[in-house]
Amino acid sequence: MSAPTVNPLLPAEAPPRAARPQRRFTAQRATPYLMLAPAVVILVALLGWPALQVLGISFRRLDLGELIRGEIVWVGFDNYREVLSDPEFWIIGLRTVLFTGACVVATIGLGLGIAVLMRHLDAPVRVALQIALVLAWATPIIATTTVFQWIFDQQYGILNKTLVALGFDGFAGYSWFTSGVSTLSVIGLLILWQAVPFIAFTLYAGLLGASKDLYEAASIDGATPLQAFRAVSWPALRPLLTMVTFLSVLWDFKVFTQIWALKQGGPDGESTTLPVLLYLKGISGSHFGVASAVAVLMLLILVGVTWRYMRLLVRSQETEL
Amino acid sequence: MKTRSQRMALSATGIFVALLFFFPTYWMLTTALKKPGDILSTEYDLIPFSATLDNFTTAITKPGFTTFLTNSLIVTLGAVACALVAGLLAAVPLARMRFSGRRGFVLLVLVAQLAPLEALFVPMYLIMRDANLLDTLPSLLLVYMAFTLPFTIWTLRGFVKGIPIELEEAAMVDGCGRWGVFRRVTLPLLGPGLVATSVFGFVTAWNEFLYALVFMRDQSKQTLPVWLSSFRTAFGTDWGGIMAASVIYALPALVFFMLVQRKLVAGTTAGAVKG
Numbered sequence: 001m002s003a004p005t006v007n008p009l010l011p012a013e014a015p016p017r018a019a020r021p022q023r024r025f026t027a028q029r030a031t032p033y034l035m036l037a038p039a040v041v042i043l044v045a046l047l048g049w050p051a052l053q054v055l056g057i058s059f060r061r062l063d064l065g066e067l068i069r070g071e072i073v074w075v076g077f078d079n080y081r082e083v084l085s086d087p088e089f090w091i092i093g094l095r096t097v098l099f100t101g102a103c104v105v106a107t108i109g110l111g112l113g114i115a116v117l118m119r120h121l122d123a124p125v126r127v128a129l130q131i132a133l134v135l136a137w138a139t140p141i142i143a144t145t146t147v148f149q150w151i152f153d154q155q156y157g158i159l160n161k162t163l164v165a166l167g168f169d170g171f172a173g174y175s176w177f178t179s180g181v182s183t184l185s186v187i188g189l190l191i192l193w194q195a196v197p198f199i200a201f202t203l204y205a206g207l208l209g210a211s212k213d214l215y216e217a218a219s220i221d222g223a224t225p226l227q228a229f230r231a232v233s234w235p236a237l238r239p240l241l242t243m244v245t246f247l248s249v250l251w252d253f254k255v256f257t258q259i260w261a262l263k264q265g266g267p268d269g270e271s272t273t274l275p276v277l278l279y280l281k282g283i284s285g286s287h288f289g290v291a292s293a294v295a296v297l298m299l300l301i302l303v304g305v306t307w308r309y310m311r312l313l314v315r316s317q318e319t320e321l
Numbered sequence: 322m323k324t325r326s327q328r329m330a331l332s333a334t335g336i337f338v339a340l341l342f343f344f345p346t347y348w349m350l351t352t353a354l355k356k357p358g359d360i361l362s363t364e365y366d367l368i369p370f371s372a373t374l375d376n377f378t379t380a381i382t383k384p385g386f387t388t389f390l391t392n393s394l395i396v397t398l399g400a401v402a403c404a405l406v407a408g409l410l411a412a413v414p415l416a417r418m419r420f421s422g423r424r425g426f427v428l429l430v431l432v433a434q435l436a437p438l439e440a441l442f443v444p445m446y447l448i449m450r451d452a453n454l455l456d457t458l459p460s461l462l463l464v465y466m467a468f469t470l471p472f473t474i475w476t477l478r479g480f481v482k483g484i485p486i487e488l489e490e491a492a493m494v495d496g497c498g499r500w501g502v503f504r505r506v507t508l509p510l511l512g513p514g515l516v517a518t519s520v521f522g523f524v525t526a527w528n529e530f531l532y533a534l535v536f537m538r539d540q541s542k543q544t545l546p547v548w549l550s551s552f553r554t555a556f557g558t559d560w561g562g563i564m565a566a567s568v569i570y571a572l573p574a575l576v577f578f579m580l581v582q583r584k585l586v587a588g589t590t591a592g593a594v595k596g
Contacts (some may be wrong), residue, residue, distance in 0.1 A: 030501075032414035036426065039411035039474060046445075046467035047433055053444035067447075117335055122328070125335040132343040138578035140528050142546040143567040147349045150560050156361050158348060165365050177515060195347065254437045257530040261550040275439060281533055282443045295440040302437060310435070314428060 017260050067288065079293035089294075090107070090276070093301070096253065096273040099184055103191050103252040108245055110192065111199025112237075116229075118204045130201075137197035141234035145261045148190050152176045180270025183263050187271065190258050203237060210236035246309040253302055274298050341517035353377065353565040359559045383540065383555055383562070385548070390569075393545040395458050397526040400465035401519050407466075408473030408518070409511075415474070416481035417489075423482070427478075427587050434471035442535050449536060456539040469522035476521070478513030481507065517581040524574050545570050 058080070061073040067220075083089050089111070114133070118126055138145075151159050154175045163171035177183045210232050218228040256275040259265060265272035272280070274294065282291030303310070352360060354372040357379070380386065414420065417428060445464060446455075454460040484507060492502045533544045548555065549570060552563045 005457055032418045032420040032423075035410045035414045037522040038407040039470060040426075042407055042467055042470055043429065043433055046463060047436070047441070049440065050441040050444040050448060051436070053448070054441055056445060057447070067450075084536070100570065114338060117331070117338065120331055121335045122332060125332045125339070129335050129339040129342075132341075132346075134579060135346045135575065136342045137577045138524070139349075139571050140524075140546065140574050142528070142530060142549050143349065143571040144345060146549060146552060146563055146567050147345045150352065150493050150564065151348060153560070156363070156560070158367065162367075193342065197342070216419065248501065250435065250437065254439045257528075257546075260534075261530070268595075278440065278443075279531070279535075283446070288443050291443050295443060298440050314431065 009010055054292045054295050057289055058296045062287050062288040062292075064286040067286070075289070079289045080297070083292060083293050083297065092272055092274060092277050093297075095180075095184075096275075097134065097301075098190070099273060100249060103188055103195075103255075104245060104248045105190070106192055107195045107199055107242065107248055107252075110196045111244070112203055112241070114196065114200040115203035116233075118200065119207050133197035133200060136193055137201075139194075141194065141257050142261060144194060145190060145258055148186065148193075151173045152186055177263055178267060180267065183267065183271040187255075187262055188260050190262070191252060191255060195248065199248070202244055203240055206237050206240040207233055242309065244311075246306055249305060250302065253305075254298075274301075324539050339494055347445060349564050349567055349571070352560055353568045355561055357559070357561045358593060361558065376559075376561035377569070379559065380566035381560040383566070386545075386566070387542060389543055389545045389548045392458060392542065393527065396465055396544065397523055398459075399462040400469060400526045401522040403462070403466045404469045404473045404522055405515065405519055408470055408477050409515070411474045412477035412481050413507070417486075430471045430474050434475055438468055439531055442532060445532070446535050456542050457538055457578045458480040458542070460536045461529075461544070462537075465526040465529060468529070472525075473518050473522060476518045477511070477514060480518075482511050483514075520577045520581045523577055527574050 059074055061075045065071075066073055103295070114129070118129060121129065151157055154160070155171055159176075160171045160174055163174075176186055176209060196312060214232045216226060218232055223231065254275055255273070256279065259273060259276055259277070263271055265276040275298070278291055278294045278298065281287050281294055285291075351369045353376050354374070355366075355369050355376070356371055356373050357375055359366065359369075359371070416464075419575060449455050449460045453459075488506050488510070489502050490504045497505060497548075504586075528546065530546045530550065533547045537543050537547065549563070549566060552566070556563045556566075
């Protein structure tokens with residue numbers, strides 16, 4: 001698993017050449033900008049502009065009526081006031097944060113456990129495990145979601161059948177989707193199943209990065225396995241753990257597909273999270289202004305949670321530029 | 322040193338975890354292969370005894386299936402191709418040339434890659450509506466291209482940097498121009514990088530659900546994931562049919578993914594920082 005490497009001793013650009021005629025010089029200076037132009041146009045038009053728009057629209061009243069008439073009605077912070085004074089928003093916001101937290105802790109914990117397990121497994125078992133993980137990772141989200149719906153099916157699902165076969169007769173015809181907590185647990189499992197492989201592989205790569213010599217030295221010095229883990233594995237894992245935690249927070253917070261495809265935020269809105277609320281307000285309800293306010297609040301929460309790591313990441317890339 | 326029983330316990334745990342992760346894929350495949358009559362049974366049927374392709378026939382002959390498949394293929398492949406061209410054009414100067422504004426642009430790409438683009442569907446919807454692009458494939462193609470572009474630029478930049486600059490200099494000494502160097506040296510060496518990057522783009526776009534749901538209000542313009550998610554309208558409780566359709570939908574992603582899985586892990590962790 002070799003990362004694309006960069007030799008720090010080499011200059012980043014071609015060595016300076018002898019002076020050239022002026023005309024040629026300007027043409028050469030324009031080259032990088034011309035080559036960047038398509039990417040810049042795409043990023044500005046399709047990401048930058050919508051990002052500005054979402055902020056702008058969040059200060060406007062924009063329902064179906066205004067949209068059809070093409071009116072622009074500024075309402076200041078009214079949308080934010082409406083969203084923030086709705087107790088439902090706070091319940092959903094809290095639920096989203098808790099759900100994200102639970103998913104992140106579980107994925108990182110399991111991923112770390114499997115990574116350590118992989119390091120200690122004999123080759124055939126390890127390869128089998130890796131194949132199973134890659135399959136889980138690569139299966140498209142909606143395909144996995146439909147399989148989970150089938151596994152958790154009330155009447156013919158294999159899970160209930162297995163539980164009954166094991167002697168838990170109460171699970172015959174048991175419905176897993178009657179409460180929000182139970183529905184979100186199934187969704188959490190679904191997310192876990194798809195997210196753990198990436199984390200496990202990343203951390204496993206980190207563990208392999210710690211050199212065998214260090215482990216040998218530790219064992220010669222009489223270190224217990226736990227001490228060896230703390231002194232050798234942990235320093236190699238720490239930066240990776242920070243990164244995958246950060247990425248997991250980012251990914252799990254904005255989960256929409258699984259929740260929507262499974263029960264559309266039901267039963268009775270009990271598995272609705274902020275991204276689902278955003279969809280309900282924006283597309284189902286056509287309250288584009290209010291929905292944009294929800295989107296901005298979501299972005300603020302995310303930035304708030306990940307701010308420290310973002311700064312760290314940006315700074316580390318700057319030194320490398 | 323590990324004792325025999327410790328190794329056995331480790332192996333047993335490993336096999337158990339592998340089975341756990343393997344099970345949904347197994348269950349998808351075996352259900353798809355079961356006789357339609359055997360699926361809704363109360364028998365405990367963990368291991369199937371008979372196999373048939375009937376469910377696949379059912380799935381493929383559902384009204385609209387080929388349209389949805391074609392829609393998905395067009396937006397995905399189109400987006401990947403466009404992102405690859407724009408991304409490669411941007412990656413070369415970012416990795417090899419010195420010009421003012423370079424740092425700023427790299428940071429822009431980094432931020433764009435991390436930004437939760439799912440939060441932007443309201444303005445995107447309005448923009449596409451104004452441009453009369455709702456219910457058309459180009460709307461999704463454009464959005465998927467923008468989604469995959471930051472990652473494409475970021476990874477390709479790494480791959481370009483990884484090519485020893487001496488090779489390019491040698492070609493220049495031998496009389497190649499900038500374009501000649503690119504075509505004869507850089508591009509061939511970038512092959513694996515281009516494959517890995519485009520597979521990632523393919524998987525992202527092939528998976529995408531939210532924007533397809535928002536943009537394609539007209540049922541005949543749906544993509545495969547949106548159609549599959551509403552299977553109850555198409556299949557009822559025909560779990561064999563829906564599993565067969567899921568297998569067909571999952572297959573390209575699985576095949577491509579298997580090809581480049583190792584590179585993806587390396588690529589995504591290349592930017593890790595100490596924290």
